[in-house]
Amino acid sequence: MAIGDSVGQWLENAGAVNNARDYRRLLDQMMMGWDVRTAGGSATEGTANGGVTRSGAMAVSQRASGGAGMAVDVAAGGCIVGGTESATQGDYFVYNDAVVTLTISAADPTNPRIDIVGVRVRDSEYSGAIDDTALVVVTGTAAAVPAEPTLPENFLTLARVDVPAADTSITNGQITDRRRRVAALGGITVCTSSTRPTVGLWEGLFIYETDTDRVLFYNGSGWSRIGDQGTPPGMVVASVLTSAPTDWALIYGQTITSAQTSYATLWNDLDTAFKSGSSFVTPDARGRTIVGKDNMGGSTASRVTNATSGITGTTMGAAGGNQAIATHTHTFNMYAGFQNAIAPGRSPDTNLSGNPSGTDTSNGPNITNASGHGNMQPSVVLNLMVKLQ
Numbered sequence: 001m002a003i004g005d006s007v008g009q010w011l012e013n014a015g016a017v018n019n020a021r022d023y024r025r026l027l028d029q030m031m032m033g034w035d036v037r038t039a040g041g042s043a044t045e046g047t048a049n050g051g052v053t054r055s056g057a058m059a060v061s062q063r064a065s066g067g068a069g070m071a072v073d074v075a076a077g078g079c080i081v082g083g084t085e086s087a088t089q090g091d092y093f094v095y096n097d098a099v100v101t102l103t104i105s106a107a108d109p110t111n112p113r114i115d116i117v118g119v120r121v122r123d124s125e126y127s128g129a130i131d132d133t134a135l136v137v138v139t140g141t142a143a144a145v146p147a148e149p150t151l152p153e154n155f156l157t158l159a160r161v162d163v164p165a166a167d168t169s170i171t172n173g174q175i176t177d178r179r180r181r182v183a184a185l186g187g188i189t190v191c192t193s194s195t196r197p198t199v200g201l202w203e204g205l206f207i208y209e210t211d212t213d214r215v216l217f218y219n220g221s222g223w224s225r226i227g228d229q230g231t232p233p234g235m236v237v238a239s240v241l242t243s244a245p246t247d248w249a250l251i252y253g254q255t256i257t258s259a260q261t262s263y264a265t266l267w268n269d270l271d272t273a274f275k276s277g278s279s280f281v282t283p284d285a286r287g288r289t290i291v292g293k294d295n296m297g298g299s300t301a302s303r304v305t306n307a308t309s310g311i312t313g314t315t316m317g318a319a320g321g322n323q324a325i326a327t328h329t330h331t332f333n334m335y336a337g338f339q340n341a342i343a344p345g346r347s348p349d350t351n352l353s354g355n356p357s358g359t360d361t362s363n364g365p366n367i368t369n370a371s372g373h374g375n376m377q378p379s380v381v382l383n384l385m386v387k388l389q
Contacts, residue, residue: 015269021125024083024090030184031080031091050082050156051182051189058135060159060175061119063101068169070104072117072161074135080182081119081133081156085126092121092154094133102135107167108142113147115139115161116178121154137161188215196223212246222265222389233389235295236290236381246386253284256388265386275319283317285384323376 031050033130052058057077062068074115083089104115116138122130135158140149142165151157160176167174181190188206189197196207196216216223222233225247231237236251237339244250259280260267266280274281294304294313311320 017348021088021090024092026090027080027093028082028090030183050080051076051180052158053080053182055190056180057178058096058119058158059177059241060161060220062170062175064099064223065101068171070168070170071101071105071157071363072104072137072170072175074100074117074158074364075105079119079156081121081154083123083126084153084155089126089154092123092133094119094121094156096135100135101143102137104137104161104163104170105139105167107163109166111142111144111146112143112162112164113140113146115163116149116157117159118151119156119163120152120160125155143151157320222263224389231387233387234269235387236285236384237387239385240382241385242383244383244385247389248387249282250383250385251282251285253286254282256280259388266388271314272317282386284319286322287323288319289379290384301381323374366380 036075054077058079059075059077061075063071063073065079065177073265074096076098078093078095081092081094083091088348102117102204107113118136118138119133120136121133134168138151140146140151140163148160153332157178157179161170162176164173164174178195180195188208190208190210191197192211193209193214194211196209197205197218201218203218204219206215207217207223214225216225218224249256255276256263257279258268260278263280267275270280274283291304291311291313293316294301300314302313304311306312309321312318
């Protein structure tokens with residue numbers, strides 16, 4: 001049937017048979033999940049509602065009692081584990097009331113591996129014959145370049161543990177926190193910049209990143225900060241700030257790696273002159289002014305040309321110019337009577353002697369300053385930065 005008799009669990013003596021499935025579905029509808037759950041889909045991190053309920057809940061750390069060794073501790077606390085074996089499975093509430101120590105398998109003598117610590121729910125209504133909940137370590141496969149192991153169904157990741165070859169003790173430096181905070185529908189999900197939602201997103205989803213102290217919302221195509229809606233990615237602005245704020249970058253010719261995935265909205269419209277593989281190579285604006293592209297809008301204005309300025313004004317990212325006038329020679333047409341005034345210290349030119357109307361076009365005063373002469377417009381120095389997202 002399409003509609004279950006879930007109303008019975010709210011009515012006294014309704015005569016209905018109430019079961020856990022209805023409660024799981026209720027919990028699922030109240031929680032804010034960011035991914036599409038599909039029946040039979042593989043259980044990967046972030047594929048269903050789920051997360052810990054408090055900031056310190058179920059945190060994973062090196063074993064405290066009896067020395068570190070090949071073990072980790074999981075703190076007390078509650079969490080929500082999303083069911084991944086059915087589209088209508090719902091969510092499970094799991095509570096751990098004390099610190100639990102989990103054993104990490106012996107390290108491989110030659111290669112490193114990656115293990116995952118998490119919460120696993122097994123429900124015989126969907127598979128197998130076992131009904132239980134447990135904190136478990138999913139052991140990875142040792143390899144020269146190890147990969148994370150495949151996770152079981154109905155699983156919430158808590159931490160990643162890197163196990164080097166021949167390791168004998170797990171320390172906090174080998175443990176990466178992978179927990180995310182669960183939130184009620186309409187709330188703000190607490191995460192980090194590396195664990196933010198990535199699939200099944202919807203416009204209006206809010207998150208708070210603890211490592212960047214940012215509140216972001218999903219705008220339908222990417223993440224934006226509140227107040228940044230009027231500044232699209234790719235805009236370059238002058239600033240009196242000493243450094244670039246979050247989601248901005250100073251432009252000094254540096255390469256911003258993985259921009260294609262990290263800043264997808266920017267990348268989609270970024271001129272190819274600034275792309276290198278999947279990286280964004282920023283223009284080098286140090287000590288330079290910005291001029292409009294000479295054929296901006298379609299027609300060429302010929303105001304910035306390579307022949308005159310050394311800059312190809314029709315090419316995005318083209319650069320050149322100099323703050324000084326280069327060393328050069330001027331040729332004059334001058335009357336002999338004025339020669340000494342124009343070129344003091346020069347011997348009289350016999351070609352012009354007694355010929356007031358004669359001219360000398362072969363020589364003239366030189367600008368001989370090795371560094372040229374200043375020719376810079378009145379300016380003020382500020383930082384220039386580009387909006388990334």
